[in-house]
Amino acid sequence: MVLMNRLFKPLLHLFSASVLVAGNAYAEAYPQRPVTIIVPFAAGSGTDIIGRIVAEELGKKLGGSFIVDNKPGASGAIGSSAVARAKPDGYTLLITSSGTHSAAPWLVNKISYDPKADFSHVTVLVEANYLLLVGETSPAKSLSEFVSYAASKGDRLTYGYGSPTSQVLFAAFADLLGIHAEGIPYKSQPQTLTDLVGGRLDVAVADVPAAQPFVEGKKVRPLVISTSTRLSAVPTVPTLAESGYRPLGISGWVGVAAPAGTPVEIVERLNAALKEIVNQENVSSRFLGMGLKPNYMSLDAVTAFVSSQLEAWGNYARKAGIKPE
Incomplete structure (x- = not known):
């Protein structure tokens, strides 16, 4: 057995090296x-x-x-x-x-x-990256003001979502901020943002590419971004950490x-x-x-x-x- 091991070990090493x-x-x-x-x-x-x-x-x-x-x-x-x-x-x-x-x-x-x-x-x-947005006419000018506004509206606060994904994202934001809102489904993010502009919604979550034209047109107001650092595409929007909150999760x-x-x-x-x-x-x-x-x-x-x-x-x-x- 010892002799066989001596014979086969070099062959095994050679085979392994060949495979590698x-x-x-x-x-x-x-x-x-x-x-x-x-x-x-x-x-x-x-x-x-x-x-x-x-x-x-x-x-x-x-x-x-x-x-x-x-x-x-x-x-x-x-x-x-x-x-x-x-x-x-x-x-x-x-x-x-x-x-x-x-x-x-x-x-x-x-x-x-x-x-x-x-x-x-x-x-x-x-x-x-995702933005928490309100309409330009909303009384909330910052995230802290929005949390107070949401508390004052209670169950009457509404949010829109253009996909189940954005519905889950809003649930994460709501859990983090300690707020509750009634969800209203839409077929797309642009439709959601259009109703946010029109005042038919209180708040929405959207990714930066979808929201950027509305932000640049000063039709919606971004309150916070989900990233850990600010983003060059929307450099004036504060992060959750800057606003005193932990990461979104x-x-x-x-x-x-x-x-x-x-x-x-x-x-x-x-x-x-x-x-x-x-x-x-x-x-x-x-x-x-x-x-x-x-x-x-x-x-x-x-x-x-x-x-x-x-x-x-x-x-x-x-x-x-x-x-x-």
């Missing part, structure tokens, strides 16, 4: 054919724009073609499910988001993918994932490339101009982040009384 070299060589040669990046939302959406930036820059960084394929529907579940079922070889990627991997599992009935188990999460690209975000089981060497190669891309001035400036904060994460960090955000969004969805539809 082969894996590294495979990753270094990647991609050898076009890579499809599925965006689970419509062309022209914010997520689509981010996906196209990523596709263009990955092509420059790694060589080869990275092609965006839009598969919208069911709050992003159709495209996400397609990637979850794809061959895990690195040639099908997904633009993930808080919509598909934090919120949708609590908002879409019988979702056909597991946000954690069905994916190898590569990184987060950006943090989406849930984040809007956009990232990249591959099907579960994708070779780790490829996932690592993509992560390294995207780290460089997110930190490029030409890319980060485009993200900031969209009201997004560049937020690269390592493989360990993104895995933990997706898990924690899934749990946090679920908690607020339950508090808001939202049922999957």
Whole structure:
């Protein structure tokens, strides 16, 4: 037995080294054919724009073609499910988001993918930022004044939401500020903001890209932004910390994932490339101009982040009384 161990140990080490070299060589040669990046939302959406930036820059960084394929529907579940079922070889990627991997599992009935188990999460690209807004004619000129105003209105305070995602976000703000409001559903964020301008709502939550035209036109008043630091797109809007509050607890975000089981060497190669891309001035400036904060994460960090955000969004969805539809 001792003799056999002496004979086979060197062979085992040689085999392990050969596998490692082969894996590294495979990753270094990647991609050898076009890579499809599925965006689970419509062309022209914010997520689509981010996906196209990523596709263009990955092509420059790694060589080869990275092609965006839009598969919208069911709050992003159709495209996400397609990637979850794809061959895990690195040639099908997904633009993930808080919509598909934090919120949708609590908002879409019988979702056909597991946000954690069905994916190898590569990184987060950006943090989406949300504004708590009142109409320009509102008596509340600051967050503290709004909290007092909300208390004076009691159950008569109204807020609008253009999607279940924004409904959950308002629930998080309400929990943080200790206020209560009656929710009124709309088909989109612009419709919500139009009624906020018209005085038919007291307050609303919207992402920066949707709210920015209304803010710049001085039709709505932003009271606070959900980020930890001020954002260049809306530099005069204070953060929650500046206003004396803890972080919101849930984040809007956009990232990249591959099907579960994708070779780790490829996932690592993509992560390294995207780290460089997110930190490029030409890319980060485009993200900031969209009201997004560049937020690269390592493989360990993104895995933990997706898990924690899934749990946090679920908690607020339950508090808001939202049922999957």
